[in-house]
Amino acid sequence: MRVLGLSALYHDSAAALVEDGRIVAAAQEERFTRKKHDARIPRNAIASCLEIGGITLNDVDFVAFYEKPFVKFERLLETYAAFAPKGFTSFRQALPLWIKEKLFQKDLLIRELKTFAPDVNWMDKLVFSEHHLSHAASAFFPSPFEEAAVLTMDGVGEWTTTSLAMGAGNKLEIIKEIHFPHSLGLLYSAFTYYTGFKVNSGEYKVMGLAPYGEPRFADLILKHLIDLKDDGSFRLDQSYFDYCTGLTMTNEKFARLFGAPARKASEPLTQVHMDLAASVQAVTEEAVLRLARGIKAETGAKNICLAGGVALNCVANGKVLKEKIFDGIWIQPAAGDAGGALGAALATYHLHANGPRKVPALGDSMAGALLGPEFAQADIEARLKTAGARLTTLTDTDVVTQTAQALAGNAAIGWFQGRMEFGPRALGARSIIGNPAAPDMQRTLNLKVKFRESFRPFAPAVRREDVADWFEMDTDSPYMLLVAGVKPDKRVASSDSGKFGIDKLNEVRSQIPAVTHVDYSARVQTVSADVNPRFHALLTQFGALTGIPVLVNTSFNVRSEPIVCTPEDAFRCFMATELDVLVVGNCFLKKTEQDPALKLDYSVDFEPD
Numbered sequence: 193m194r195v196l197g198l199s200a201l202y203h204d205s206a207a208a209l210v211e212d213g214r215i216v217a218a219a220q221e222e223r224f225t226r227k228k229h230d231a232r233i234p235r236n237a238i239a240s241c242l243e244i245g246g247i248t249l250n251d252v253d254f255v256a257f258y259e260k261p262f263v264k265f266e267r268l269l270e271t272y273a274a275f276a277p278k279g280f281t282s283f284r285q286a287l288p289l290w291i292k293e294k295l296f297q298k299d300l301l302i303r304e305l306k307t308f309a310p311d312v313n314w315m316d317k318l319v320f321s322e323h324h325l326s327h328a329a330s331a332f333f334p335s336p337f338e339e340a341a342v343l344t345m346d347g348v349g350e351w352t353t354t355s356l357a358m359g360a361g362n363k364l365e366i367i368k369e370i371h372f373p374h375s376l377g378l379l380y381s382a383f384t385y386y387t388g389f390k391v392n393s394g395e396y397k398v399m400g401l402a403p404y405g406e407p408r409f410a411d412l413i414l415k416h417l418i419d420l421k422d423d424g425s426f427r428l429d430q431s432y433f434d435y436c437t438g439l440t441m442t443n444e445k446f447a448r449l450f451g452a453p454a455r456k457a458s459e460p461l462t463q464v465h466m467d468l469a470a471s472v473q474a475v476t477e478e479a480v481l482r483l484a485r486g487i488k489a490e491t492g493a494k495n496i497c498l499a500g501g502v503a504l505n506c507v508a509n510g511k512v513l514k515e516k517i518f519d520g521i522w523i524q525p526a527a528g529d530a531g532g533a534l535g536a537a538l539a540t541y542h543l544h545a546n547g548p549r550k551v552p553a554l555g556d557s558m559a560g561a562l563l564g565p566e567f568a569q570a571d572i573e574a575r576l577k578t579a580g581a582r583l584t585t586l587t588d589t590d591v592v593t594q595t596a597q598a599l600a601g602n603a604a605i606g607w608f609q610g611r612m613e614f615g616p617r618a619l620g621a622r623s624i625i626g627n628p629a630a631p632d633m634q635r636t637l638n639l640k641v642k643f644r645e646s647f648r649p650f651a652p653a654v655r656r657e658d659v660a661d662w663f664e665m666d667t668d669s670p671y672m673l674l675v676a677g678v679k680p681d682k683r684v685a686s687s688d689s690g691k692f693g694i695d696k697l698n699e700v701r702s703q704i705p706a707v708t709h710v711d712y713s714a715r716v717q718t719v720s721a722d723v724n725p726r727f728h729a730l731l732t733q734f735g736a737l738t739g740i741p742v743l744v745n746t747s748f749n750v751r752s753e754p755i756v757c758t759p760e761d762a763f764r765c766f767m768a769t770e771l772d773v774l775v776v777g778n779c780f781l782k783k784t785e786q787d788p789a790l791k792l793d794y795s796v797d798f799e800p801d
Contacts, residue, residue, distance in 0.1 A: 193211070193212055193253045193254075193541060193545055193547060194209065194210070194211045194212075194245070194247065194251060194252045194253050194254075195209075195210045195211075195252065195253060195254045195255070195256055195537040195538075195540045195541050195545075196208070196209055196210075196238065196241065196242075196249070196252045196254070196255045196256070196537060197209075197210065197255075197256045197257075197258065197326075197532075197533040197534055197535070197536040197537030197538070197540070198233075198234060198238070198255060198256070198257050198258065198301070198533050198536065199234075199257075199258040199259075199326075199529050199530060199531075199532040199533040199536070200221075200231065200232065200233050200234055200257075201231055201232075201233070201297060202231055202529060203229045203231045203392050203529060204220060204222070204229050204230075204231070204528055204529045204530040205220065205221040205222075205230055205231050205232060205233065205234040205237070205530070205533075206218065206219065206220045206221060206234055206237055206526070206529075206530035206531075206532075206533040206534075206614075207219060207221075207234045207237035207238045207240070207241045207533055208241065208533045208534035208536075208537050208563075208614075209241040209242070209244070209245045209252075209537070210534070210537040210538055210541055211245065212541075212547065213333075213538070213541055213542065213547050213548065213549055213550065214557070215334065215534065215538075215557055215558065215559065215563060216241070216244060216245045216563075217240065217241040217244035217245055217563050217564070218241065218526070218533065218534050218563040218564070218614040219234075219237040219240050219241065219563070219564040219565065219612065219614060220234075220237060220526075220530045220614070220754075221233075221234035221235075221236055221237045222754040223237075223564070223612065223754050223755060223756075223757040224236030224237065224240070224757060226753065226754055226761070227754070228393070228752050228753065228754050229392065229393060230754075233300070233301070233304045234533075235304065235307075238308065239308075240564065240565050242308075243565070244564075244565065248308070248309065249305065249308035249309040249312070250309045250311075250312060252317070253317070253545075254317055254318075254319055254540050254544070254545075255301075255305060255314070255317055255318050255319070256319050256320070256321055256536035256537050256539070256540040256544075257297070257301060257318070257319070257320045257321065257536060258321055258323060258326040258529070258532030258533055258535065258536040259320070259321065259322060259323035259326065259349055259350060259532065260320045260321075260322055260323075260350055261297040261298070261320075298318065298320075301314075301318060302314045302315070302318060305318065319540055319544060321532075321535070321536040321539045321540065322349065322350060322352075323349025323350050323352065323532065324344045324346075324349045324352040324355040324366065324369070324500070325357075325364075325366060325535070325539055326531075326532040326533075326535035326536045326539060327344040327346065327349075327355075327499040327500045327524075327527075327531065327532060327535055328342045328344050328355060328357040328359070328364060328366060328497075328499065328535065329364060329534075329535035329536070329538045329539035329542070329543070330499050330524045330526070330527075330531040330532065330534045330535030330538065331344065331497035331498055331499035331503075331522070331523070331524045331527075331535075332357070332359035332364055332497045333359075333362075333364070333535075333538040333539075333542055333549060333557070334524070334534075334538070334556050334557040334558045335359075335495075335497045335522040335556055335557075336520070336522060336551065336552060336555060336556045337359075337495040337497065337520060337522065337551070338360070338361065338551050339358075339359065339360045339361075339493070339494070339495065340358075340359050340493060340494075340495035340496060340497045340520075340522075341356065341357070341358060341359075341487050341488075341491050341493035341495070341496045341497070341518075342355075342356070342357040342358070342359055342364070342496070342497045342498075342499070343355075343356060343483060343484070343487060343496060343497070343498050343503075344357070344498070344499050344500040344503070345376050345377060345480070345483075345498075345500045345501070345502035345503060346375075346377045346500035346501040346502055346528070346529075347375055347377035347378050347381060347392075347501060348372045348373075348375055348377070348378065351369075351371045351372055352369045352370070352371060352372075353370050353371065353372055353374060353375035353376070353377060353378070354369065354370040354375070354376065354483070354500075355368065355369045355370075356368040356369075356487055356491075358491065358493070359497070361549055362542040362543075362546065362547065362548055362549035363542075363543075364539070364542070364543060370425060370426070373428065373430055373433070373435070373436050374426060374427045374428050375428070376426070376476060376479055376480075376502050377500070377501050377502050378428075378433070378435055378441070379417065379418060379428060379472065379475075379476070380395055380398065380472055380476055380502070380505075381395060381435075381441055382433060382435070382441040382442050382446070383398060383468060383469070383471075383472040384397075384398050384441075385440065385441035385442060385454060386441070386442050386446065386447075386450070386454045386455065386468065387401070387454075387455055387461075387465045387468055387469060388454065388455030388456055388457050388459060388461075388465070389457070390457075391441060395501070395504075395505075396504070397648065398469045398472065398473065399469075399473060399505060399506075399507060400647065400648050400649050400709075401461070401465070401466055401469040401470075401647060402466075402469040402470040402472075402473035402474075402507070403470070403709050403710045403711040403713065404466040404469075404470075404647060404696060404710060405463065405465075405466030405467035405468070405469055405470035405471075406467050406470055407467070407470040407471040407473070407474035407475075408467050408470075408471065409450065409467060409468055409471035409472075410470075410471040410474045410475050412449065412450070412471075413471055413472065413475045414475060416429060416432065416449055417429055417432055417449075418475065418479075420475070420478065420479055420482065421482070422482060422486070423482060423483075423485075423486030423489070423490075424479060424480075424481075424482035424483030424484070424485070424486045424487075425483075425486070426479060431445055432445050432446040432449065433446065440454075442454060450464075450468065452464065461647075473505075473507065473508075476502070476505060476508055477505075477507065477508045477511050480502070480505070480508040480509075480511070480512060481508075481511055481512060481515065481517075484496065484512045484515075484517045484518070485517055488517050488518065493518065494518060494519045494520065495518055495519060495520040495521070495522070496512075496517075496518045496520070496521055496522075497521075497522050497523070497524070498521070498522070498523045498524070498527065499523070499524040499527045499531060499535070500527060500528070501527060501528045501529070503523050503524065503527040503673070504527045504528060504616065504673065506672065506673045506674055506675045506715050507675045507713070509521070509523055509673055509674050509675070510665075510674045510675035510676055510713075513665065513667065513674055513676075514664075514676075521674075522556065523671065523673040523674075524558075524615075525558060525561040525613075525614065525615040525617065525619075525670075525671035525673065526561070526614050526615035526616070527615070527673075528616065530614070530615065530616075531614075531615065534614075554722070555668070555670075555720075555722075555723065558614075558671075559723070560619060560670055560720075560723035560724055561613050561614045561615050561617075561619055561670075561671060562610060562611040562612070562613060562614075562619070562621055562723075562724070563611060563612075563613075563614040564611050564612030564613065564614060564757070565611065565612055565757070566610050566611040566612070567758070567759060567777065569585075569777045569778055569779075571759075572759050572776050572777040572778075572779055573585060573777075573779060575758065575759040575760055576759050576760075576763055576776060576779055576781075579759075579760050579763045579764075579790075580787055580790050581763050581774075581779075581781055581786065582781065582785045582786055582787065583779045583780065583781045584779070584780045584781075585778050585779055585780075586778050586779075586780050587778070588778065591775060591777075591778045591780060592726065592729050592730050592733050593733060594780055595607070595730055595733075595773070595775050595780075596730055596733035596734045596736075596737055597737065598772070598773050599625065599626065599627050599730075599734050599743065600627065600734065600737045600738050602626070602627050602630045602633070603626075603627075603772040603773050604624065604625075604626050604633070604636065604637060604641055604770065604771050604772050604773075605624065605625050605626065605771065605772065605773045605774070605775060606623075606624055606748055606756075606762055606765065606766050606771050606773070606774040606775065606776075607620070607622075607623045607624070607625050607727075607730075607748070607775050608621070608622060608748065608756065608759065608762045608774070608775065608776040608777070609621050609726055609727070609775075609776075609777065610724075610726070612755075612757055613755070615671070616747075617651075617671060617672045617673075617717075617747065618745065618746065618747035618748055618755055619653075619670070619671065619672065619717060619724070619745075620653060620717075620719060620724050620726075620727035620745065621724070621727075622747065622748040622755045622756050622757075622762075623653075623745050623746065623747065623748055624637065624641060624642075624744075624745075624746050624747065624748050624771065625653075625730075625743045625744060625745055625746075626706065626743065626744040627706070627734075627738070627743070627744065628652055628704035628705070628706040628707045628740065628742050628743060628744050629703060629704055629705070629706070629738065629740055630705075630706055631698075631700050631705050631706070633650075633705075633706035633744055634649070634650055634705070634706040634707075634744075635698065636770075637650065637706075637744065637746060640769070640770040641750070641769045641770055641771055642746070642749075642750055642751055642769075643750050643751045643769075649707075649709045649714075649715070650706060650707050650744050650745070650746050651672050651707060651714065651715040651716070651717055651744075651745055651746065652704060652707035652714050652715075652716060652717065652742045652743070652744065652745065653717045653719050653727070653731065653742065653743045653744075653745035654716065654717070654718060654719065654731070654741060654742045654743075655718070655719055655728060655731045655732065655735070655741045656668065656718040656719060656720045658735070658741045658742075659716065659718050661679065662678065662679055662682055662704070662741075662742060663676045663677065663678060663679060663714060663716050664676045664677040664678070664679060665716065668718055668720075669716045669717060669718045670717065670718055670719070670720065670723065671717070672715055672716070672717040672745075673715075674715075674716060675713050675714065675715050675716070676713065676714065676716050677712050677713055677714070678701075678702045678704065678708050678712050678713070678714055682702050682703045682704065683701060683702045683708075683712060684700055684701055684702055684703070684705075686699040686700070686701050696710045703740070704740065704742055706744050707742065707744055717745060719731055730743070731743060748762065748765065749765060750765060750768065750769060753765070759776050759777075762774060762776055763776075763781075764792060766781065766783070766786075767786065767790050767791050767792050768791070768792035768793065770783075771783065
């Protein structure tokens with residue numbers, strides 16, 4: 193049985209193809225359209241999944257959408273009714289869009305599907321999952337666990353913002369929910385808005401900013417904004433927020449509580465904003481920890497799976513891991529709405545069609561999240577030459593050797609290999625990589641390559657067999673979703689006493705300063721030879737040259753640009769940044785050898801994300 197899962201029409205549209213329970217392909221629409229967080233029907237992602245699967249849409253048994261639009265519309269109407277007459281302006285703006293597009297999503301989806309397969313009876317083949325069930329399915333069914341509790345947390349689905357499900361074999365049932373407007377995701381988004389970042393894309397900036405501050409507002413948040421119970425259940429005081437009926441996340445009462453209006457994106461970050469970030473991060477971590485402890489006490493589950501946008505908070509995930517509440521923890525790498533496409537497909541196969549589930553003997557069923565398109569070597573060479581690239585084609589051995597040597601010489605490298613990753617993280621297929629021992633690598637990559645804020649941290653990729661030597665963890669973390677401390681014996685005493693905020697940035701804190709955050713933490717990616725053999729080989733070669741089997745790994749893109757998808761995307765990004773080397777398949781390109789006329793200026797092409 194083949195099921196195509198779709199998420200669309202809010203943000204991060206995606207498609208995923210599942211065949212007899214096996215994940216064949218998955219991709220986000222933004223990678224093809226080059227529009228960040230593209231919410232449109234994922235036509236290109238659908239075509240890519242079908243091509244990878246070697247089928248047409250006629251061969252698909254079901255198409256599954258990740259949520260139920262009518263239930264979502266019901267929430268909209270009931271929320272406005274509950275707050276009336278407040279919010280009429282927002283209601284007046286939202287209603288036409290819902291009536292025109294979102295209320296009739298089934299008709300819209302059927303029209304789109306008919307462009308691929310006009311003769312299919314899509315009234316019978318198009319099915320709808322529920323938003324948090326899709327999240328839960330995306331977390332449990334690909335996990336390495338036969339049985340597990342499943343915690344999903346995000347802004348809001350139809351009504352649900354947080355859910356607990358129990359999974360066993362091919363069964364999955366949601367047993368508890370917290371409903372809108374009470375939402376950890378929306379609380380975090382409120383502070384994202386208040387500190388001057390974009391909602392639904394800037395939350396990870398708040399997480400990255402938090403270690404520069406002190407959580408001095410945490411008690412204020414717990415006293416006024418969120419009533420957090422011992423078991424992790426919570427309620428938000430809506431008198432401080434405006435997201436139910438207004439056009440902003442927070443209101444004047446919120447601003448009075450913290451003593452200032454919301455920061456505008458053009459205004460400088462101050463220590464207050466860093467302290468606000470630290471405070472909401474601390475509260476979120478405490479909420480997630482209490483939820484985890486409560487779930488353990490209630491269910492006795494040995495393992496837990498996580499999904500939903502809040503599950504991308506790798507610092508909170510790391511706290512759950514460190515406390516050893518559960519024997520095993522597994523997080524869906526595409527934890528946000530894009531992963532809902534995969535969850536809808538898996539829920540349809542296992543729950544709707546009662547398809548059997550096979551738990552892998554080793555690892556999980558996500559294939560390292562390497563589920564997108566790939567390009568044959570001959571195709572890569574033809575595409576790059578057409579784009580005007582000057583390249584050398586190397587053997588499999590030499591491409592790893594020469595890349596490792598360039599990294600040891602502190603080159604910043606674009607690394608494009610194999611199938612594209614599914615989810616927000618680059619995991620060694622569409623990555624920018626560098627030497628973590630170079631003290632200026634973090635700042636160089638942020639300002640000269642990524643064109644983004646200098647405070648943003650980078651993640652280390654490390655061989656799985658070496659992770660415990662360098663970081664305070666000894667578990668699989670293939671998807672860069674767990675934070676752990678750098679081992680004490682690898683740390684360097686910093687001299688930044690008396691400094692605060694961004695002034696702490698340039699202090700060397702360890703033998704791998706480019707991936708060591710100001711609190712000595714790191715967002716760790718473990719790399720296994722059986723999942724990503726070429727990236728593992730590169731880490732091995734680099735380790736042999738330097739004694740450090742760790743690399744800086746960040747996504748291959750610039751600010752507000754989606755991660756590169758094609759060789760042409762990679763070459764354009766290479767020519768628009770101060771990357772020194774580009775490696776695409778076995779093609780090795782040096783910046784110094786390229787035609788200067790092909791240089792691009794990306795610094796003004798993309799708005800702040």
